[in-house]
Amino acid sequence: MPATATDYSISRVRLGSRLPEVGVVLVTLIAGLIAALAPWWVAVGLILGSAVLALTVRDPLFGLLLTLALATQAIPGALIPNIPLGGAQILPCEIALLMTLLSCFLNGVSGRRPFIDVHRDFVMTALLSYVALFVSIVVGKFYLGQNDFAFPVLRNFLPLAILPLLPSILSTRQRIVLVENVFIAFGILIALFIAIQAFTSISLLTGRLEDLGLNQTTGITRTVLWGPELLIILSLFLIGRHGLRYCLSHLWPIPAFVALLLGLMGTYTRSFWVATAVAAILLAVFAHGIKGSLRLATAVVPIVLLLGTMVFAMNPRIGEAAYERAFGITQEIKSGESFGWRGKENSLALESIVKHPWLGIGFNGAYKPAISIHGHFEGEEIYIHNAYLYFQLKMGLLGSAVLTVFLTLYLRLSWSALAIADRHDRTSALSYVVLGLVVMMIGYSGQTISRFVTLLIVCLMFTLMKFYAQRH
Known part of the structure; x- marks a missing residue:
């Protein structure tokens, strides 16, 4: 009996529902291949990372709680190394949050869970904040000549x-x-x-x-x-x-x-x-x-x-x-x-705000000398x-x-x-x-x-x- 359009539709739904697991298997295989050619500590990290990714993809709540544990240092920060990438240090909590976002995306694509529970106020808060950040960083780079402070600011707002x-x-x-x-x-x-x-x-x-x-x-x-x-x-x-x-x-x-x-x-x-x-x-x-x-x-x-x-x-x-x-x-x-320093800070900041009310001084803009005694x-x-x-x-x-x-x-x-x-x-x-x-x-x-x-x-x-x- 020839296959019908309904049969193909059901097959696509089944494939979509298994998409997170397929993705995890592929990532694990790639990690295993890299681990076979890398030092032992890289192998252990990749294996543990694959396990964490699998749990996060299965339920984004796991990734969310892991992000919270790493960000708040409920898992002590002195025990968790940062990860070097392109001359920067990537924090484990940032990776955990990105994995959680990936999990939400995969679960949404597969139809396992709603991709997003639209709450207009939440969406607008995030969207307007990132637009303002992006514009301010562009202004800082091309108008104020500040070239080295965009990434640390954006990662804080992740x-x-x-x-x-x-x-x-x-x-x-x-x-x-x-x-x-x-x-x-x-x-x-x-x-x-x-x-x-x-x-x-x-x-x-x-x-x-x-x-x-x-x-x-x-x-x-x-x-x-x-x-x-x-x-x-x-x-x-x-x-x-x-x-x-x-x-x-x-x-x-x-x-x-x-x-x-x-x-x-x-x-x-x-x-x-x-x-x-x-x-x-x-x-x-x-x-x-x-x-x-x-x-x-x-x-x-x-x-x-x-x-x-x-x-x-x-x-x-x-x-x-x-x-x-x-x-x-x-x-x-x-x-x-301490209180005197804060008072001087506020006074100098208000002076700068009056001088630069529209665009500000940029994230890397200096507005005061080192006013404490020793810095x-x-x-x-x-x-x-x-x-x-x-x-x-x-x-x-x-x-x-x-x-x-x-x-x-x-x-x-x-x-x-x-x-x-x-x-x-x-x-x-x-x-x-x-x-x-x-x-x-x-x-x-x-x-x-x-x-x-x-x-x-x-x-x-x-x-x-x-x-x-x-x-x-």
Whole structure:
């Protein structure tokens, strides 16, 4: 019996549904051939890479969680080498994200899953941001003569590429719960790694590890990661959303709180401390009212005091340093140290913005001298701590447009979260609303918003807020 058009159509569908597996087999065969002619460490890397690719193609959620683990250093950065490519260093988290994007494409082509769950706000946020970045880089290269800064900027904004795809990856309640449990687990791991670095000389994380005194030796190690600390703060919110009764009736929340607070202390970053306290108070009031907040404080305050006592008993100098860091703000304001430098930065940035309001000074544009006494880091002349002035300073009106788009999306999702009827889902969504406040408050004192890990967390934050609001 001759084959019909329907038979051919069915064959094409079957072939398309197997396309991801066929692609993985081909990649594995190619990797095996290369490995046979390469050193052993290349062979091991290719085999492991093929296995990771196979799992990612089977389910993009695996690639997404692997990207999160690598970007936040839940898998310690000191244990994961960067990959040289064309004179540049490619980060493993970037490769994992690209594999996740490839997985979404292959699953979409094969018909296994929708290629994209179109959410207009997500698509427009990503599209407008990349258009603004591209135009600003072109302006920097051909108008301002800056030829060496495009790639580092674009790679930081790579997580925006997956923002439109996230609703299709995180489409069920089970996946949302899994991601939130991963947030908590990763937050605790990161906190423990920071605590180890604070109390010992063992370095597990890549980032800025410095003596707390900067210009004079104190013997206290400060860990600055520029974003992974957000998962520590989010973990505190996600655990605390259940309320005091849950925390006291289960065994794990109390030691988890202690570990998270210990890691947060080890950052010695006051903006994190203040932002966490403000956001936690707001979340408690939103979720449990004034009375519920006071009841929650009866558990949180003793934990903080107990933690301080434990730290002082283990190492009095660390306890004293945390106390001096927290309550030495007035002295720093008088001496013109950190706060004075930031004030000078803002003043000089505003002068440059007035002179270059339309196109900005470019991503590699210098707007100040090295105003700190000794110069803390390379490229200080182009760096600005204030993230909001960063966009306007570097990109002009285009930068303001990017910031406006993000804030508009955040406000719309936050308003939807406040309107959720179910109390538990509303509290869960509000955890991400207050995390947004943390990002914005930290972004004023440290230019972290435009970093890969922060944007990845923000994209996930938007998606989970949308999921909870959409369910109601």
